[in-house]
Amino acid sequence: MTQMVLCEFVMAYGEEVLMPAGLQCWDERGRLIVDLRDYNxxxxxxxxxxxxxxxxxxxxxxxxxxxxxxxxxxxxxxxxxxxxxxxxxxxxxxxxxxxxxxxxxxxxxxxxxxxxxxxxx
Structure with missing residues (x-):
C-alpha cells in the first residue's frame, strides 16, 4: 500500500506567515512525521x-x-x-x-x- 504524505515547505517572512521557514510533513492520518521548522x-x-x-x-x-x-x-x-x-x-x-x-x-x-x-x- 502506498502511503500518502503531505509536505509543506515555506521560505518566506512576513506578518501573515504562521510558519516563517522550514519543512513539515504529515501522514494520511494527519500525524506530523517530519518537522524541521525550528531548524535553519x-x-x-x-x-x-x-x-x-x-x-x-x-x-x-x-x-x-x-x-x-x-x-x-x-x-x-x-x-x-x-x-x-x-x-x-x-x-x-x-x-x-x-x-x-x-x-x-x-x-x-x-x-x-x-x-x-x-x-x-
Missing part, C-alpha cells in the same frame, strides 16, 4: 550515484557530509533496468561522515539517484 538549514550540494540491482545499499562519497550536522533528500531516480520504473520512496538517504548512505527499501533494480545535501546551521 542551507543547501550544501548535490551528489549522484548508481546502486546495482543486487546491492542493498550504496555509499556516495561527499566530503561536506557529516553524521550529526547534515541530511540528504533524494530528488530524482532513474531506472537503468529496462522495463522497470524507479521511485524515490524505494530508497532512504542518510548523511554519514564523508558521504551519503543510500539504503534500498524497494525492489531490486539498477537505479541512478540524485541526492541534495543540506546542513543544519
Amino acid at each position: 538549514t542551507r543547501y550544501v550540494g548535490s551528489v549522484s550515484g548508481t546502486i546495482d540491482a543486487t546491492a542493498p545499499q550504496l555509499f556516495i562519497p561527499y566530503s561536506a557530509a557529516t553524521l550529526s550536522g547534515c541530511f540528504g533528500v533524494i530528488v530524482s531516480t532513474k531506472s537503468n533496468s529496462q522495463g522497470y520504473a524507479a521511485f524515490p520512496y524505494e530508497f532512504s538517504a542518510r548523511a554519514i561522515n564523508g558521504g551519503i548512505q543510500i539504503i534500498r527499501v524497494g525492489g531490486a533494480k539498477n537505479v541512478t539517484l540524485t541526492v541534495d545535501v543540506y546542513a543544519f546551521i
Whole structure:
C-alpha cells in the first residue's frame, strides 16, 4: 500500500506567515512525521550515484557530509533496468561522515539517484 504524505515547505517572512521557514510533513492520518521548522538549514550540494540491482545499499562519497550536522533528500531516480520504473520512496538517504548512505527499501533494480545535501546551521 502506498502511503500518502503531505509536505509543506515555506521560505518566506512576513506578518501573515504562521510558519516563517522550514519543512513539515504529515501522514494520511494527519500525524506530523517530519518537522524541521525550528531548524535553519542551507543547501550544501548535490551528489549522484548508481546502486546495482543486487546491492542493498550504496555509499556516495561527499566530503561536506557529516553524521550529526547534515541530511540528504533524494530528488530524482532513474531506472537503468529496462522495463522497470524507479521511485524515490524505494530508497532512504542518510548523511554519514564523508558521504551519503543510500539504503534500498524497494525492489531490486539498477537505479541512478540524485541526492541534495543540506546542513543544519
